[in-house]
Amino acid sequence: MIYSEFKKIVNISKEDISGQILEQNRDSIKVKKEKKVIENLIKIFDATLEICSRKSFQAMSIRDLAAHSGLSRGALYSYFTNKEELLNLIQMQGRQIANRVLTEQISCAGGAAEKLRIAIKTHIYLSEAMHNWFYFTYIEARNLSKPEQKKAIESELQTEAIFVDIITTGVKEKVFVSDNVILTASVIKAMLQDWYLKRWKYTQRKVSVDEYADFVIKVTEASLLRKK
Amino acid sequence: MIYSEFKKIVNISKEDISGQILEQNRDSIKVKKEKKVIENLIKIFDATLEICSRKSFQAMSIRDLAAHSGLSRGALYSYFTNKEELLNLIQMQGRQIANRVLTEQISCAGGAAEKLRIAIKTHIYLSEAMHNWFYFTYIEARNLSKPEQKKAIESELQTEAIFVDIITTGVKEKVFVSDNVILTASVIKAMLQDWYLKRWKYTQRKVSVDEYADFVIKVTEASLLRKK
DNA sequence: AATAAAAAAACGGACGTCCGTCTTTTTTTT
DNA sequence: AAAAAAAAGACGGACGTCCGTTTTTTTATT
Numbered sequence: 001m002i003y004s005e006f007k008k009i010v011n012i013s014k015e016d017i018s019g020q021i022l023e024q025n026r027d028s029i030k031v032k033k034e035k036k037v038i039e040n041l042i043k044i045f046d047a048t049l050e051i052c053s054r055k056s057f058q059a060m061s062i063r064d065l066a067a068h069s070g071l072s073r074g075a076l077y078s079y080f081t082n083k084e085e086l087l088n089l090i091q092m093q094g095r096q097i098a099n100r101v102l103t104e105q106i107s108c109a110g111g112a113a114e115k116l117r118i119a120i121k122t123h124i125y126l127s128e129a130m131h132n133w134f135y136f137t138y139i140e141a142r143n144l145s146k147p148e149q150k151k152a153i154e155s156e157l158q159t160e161a162i163f164v165d166i167i168t169t170g171v172k173e174k175v176f177v178s179d180n181v182i183l184t185a186s187v188i189k190a191m192l193q194d195w196y197l198k199r200w201k202y203t204q205r206k207v208s209v210d211e212y213a214d215f216v217i218k219v220t221e222a223s224l225l226r227k228k
Numbered sequence: 229m230i231y232s233e234f235k236k237i238v239n240i241s242k243e244d245i246s247g248q249i250l251e252q253n254r255d256s257i258k259v260k261k262e263k264k265v266i267e268n269l270i271k272i273f274d275a276t277l278e279i280c281s282r283k284s285f286q287a288m289s290i291r292d293l294a295a296h297s298g299l300s301r302g303a304l305y306s307y308f309t310n311k312e313e314l315l316n317l318i319q320m321q322g323r324q325i326a327n328r329v330l331t332e333q334i335s336c337a338g339g340a341a342e343k344l345r346i347a348i349k350t351h352i353y354l355s356e357a358m359h360n361w362f363y364f365t366y367i368e369a370r371n372l373s374k375p376e377q378k379k380a381i382e383s384e385l386q387t388e389a390i391f392v393d394i395i396t397t398g399v400k401e402k403v404f405v406s407d408n409v410i411l412t413a414s415v416i417k418a419m420l421q422d423w424y425l426k427r428w429k430y431t432q433r434k435v436s437v438d439e440y441a442d443f444v445i446k447v448t449e450a451s452l453l454r455k456k
Numbered sequence: 457a458a459t460a461a462a463a464a465a466a467c468g469g470a471c472g473t474c475c476g477t478c479t480t481t482t483t484t485t486t
Numbered sequence: 487a488a489a490a491a492a493a494a495g496a497c498g499g500a501c502g503t504c505c506g507t508t509t510t511t512t513t514a515t516t
Contacts, residue, residue, distance in 0.1 A: 030464095030465090031464080031465065032463095032464070032465090033464080033465090033511090033512095036464090036465075040465095055370075055371070056284060056286060056370065056371060058284060058286050058287060059286060059371070061500080061501065061502080062501080062502060062503080063500090063501080063502095066468095071466075071467095072466055072467045072468065073467080073468070073502090073503085074465090074466060074467050074468065074503095074504085074505080075465070075466045075467070077502095077503070077504080078465070078466080082502075082503075083502065083503090139367075139370070142283075142284065142367070143283070143284060143287070153428075156429075157429075180443060182433065183435065183439075183440070183443045184447075186422065186426070186429070186430075187419045187422065187443070187444065187447055189422075190418045190419050190421070190422035190426075191415045191418050191419070193418070193422075194414065194415065194417075194418035194421075198414070198418075200381075201384075201385075201414070202414075205410065207411065211411075212411070215408060215411045215415070216415065218451070219412075219415055219447070219451045222450045222451040223446070223447045223450040223451065258491090259490080259491065259492095260490070260491090261485095261490085261491090264490095264491080289474075289475060289476080290475075290476060290477085291474085291475080291476095294493095299492075299493090300492055300493040300494070301476085301477085301493080301494085302477095302478090302479090302480095302491095302492065302493055302494070302495090303491070303492045303493070305476095305477070305478085306491075306492080310476075310477075311475095311476065311477090
């Protein structure tokens with residue numbers, strides 16, 4: 001699979017995302033008409049992620065957000081109860097979608113080697129398709145409240161556990177060789193994250209997402225498939 | 229070399245760092261007695277890095293800093309002209325030290341393979357010895373002014389270039405095999421950065437810095453030394 | 457279909473708080 | 487006592503949030 005195919009298959013529309021948020025937070029959203037809510041949530045998230053790709057969430061003022069989203073400050077507070085909740089909303093939703101798609105895609109694969117390749121590709125393609133969400137989720141994690149931070153860490157570890165599982169299965173099946181599965185999973189994650197954390201670098205150098213994904217797979221397999 | 233040896237050899241005392249900052253910013257520091265300056269700069273940097281390991285630089289108020297450093301708000305402004313300059317000072321100094329030590333250590337090595345091992349170890353050991361500085365420099369880079377951001381990017385690329393050079397030499401000497409030197413250097417950097425970005429994870433799992441460094445070297449060499 | 461009434465949504469001024477910074481006063485050192 | 491350093495206090499500005507009002511949309515009535 002290449003990225004262009006991935007994008008067609010995995011449909012992550014803004015309406016879906018906003019709809020899901022509405023569903024899960026119906027009580028804290030004061031506006032009643034669902035159409036309006038979804039329409040404006042899209043505006044709010046788009047604007048937030050755009051602004052926060054340039055400055056920190058903390059540095060973004062509600063006035064900034066109002067100006068960029070086209071809603072007034074007052075209207076904004078019909079969609080979230082306070083600024084921190086907006087941060088939590090975006091974080092939670094980003095994690096949920098990423099986790100769902102990743103799990104879905106892996107379930108289709110057969111052997112451990114294929115599973116690993118698909119997991120790597122899916123994660124990188126996902127972070128490409130939802131770059132703003134991934135970047136935001138990572139970079140703003142430290143500004144969360146303690147309980148929300150815990151959720152973020154759990155999610156991070158859960159993603160890692162997916163890789164640990166795949167590699168462990170591969171080792172049992174004698175497809176892979178590894179004397180430290182957890183560290184292997186860790187450095188794979190580090191490479192995956194580099195794609196969305198240093199996107200400016202790869203864009204500048206015209207490294208395509210397909211090229212990067214293939215490279216990470218190659219490095220990983222060089223380590224795991226190697227004959228002792 | 230292991231970490232405990234590294235720490236003995238590479239002497240990075242707080243006095244030295246502060247002394248260097250004083251030297252390079254004599255004109256913007258209003259206090260005259262050098263002993264006082266160094267004494268208080270240490271307090272200021274310690275407090276800043278400690279606070280900023282818990283919250284963002286922006287979220288740290290000058291009042292926070294005053295309370296933690298033991299100086300008054302007024303006194304603080306004798307050591308930097310404004311809050312942004314304090315950010316720049318720490319960033320600049322962190323990059324300078326890291327770059328100096330890394331360059332020094334590599335110059336001692338012989339062949340490309342050894343150079344690569346030393347570069348990886350030095351970088352990880354450095355980020356361990358100066359964890360707060362590295363974390364701060366990375367995480368706060370996006371809150372810099374445009375010109376300062378440019379310096380940060382240059383520094384990042386310069387570090388990467390060191391690895392590109394080593395690998396290129398190795399390929400020429402037929403010690404390494406690589407069809408994409410730049411991507412190889414990129415993912416090595418990603419693995420190096422993971423050590424100080426996800427330190428909580430490794431600490432929790434009792435992964436030692438030596439163990440991690442050896443592992444990164446192993447992964448890298450599995451990719452570079454592999455027979456085609 | 458046109459109009460009136462009601463409901464929903466959006467607006468934006470105002471408030472209290474906290475921030476970075478500047479100025480003045482006090483303390484310490486020489 | 488003079489000079490240097492530190493502390494304390496003051497100030498204007500920006501922030502998140504609230505809430506009374508206006509505008510827009512929907513529903514009801516003729």
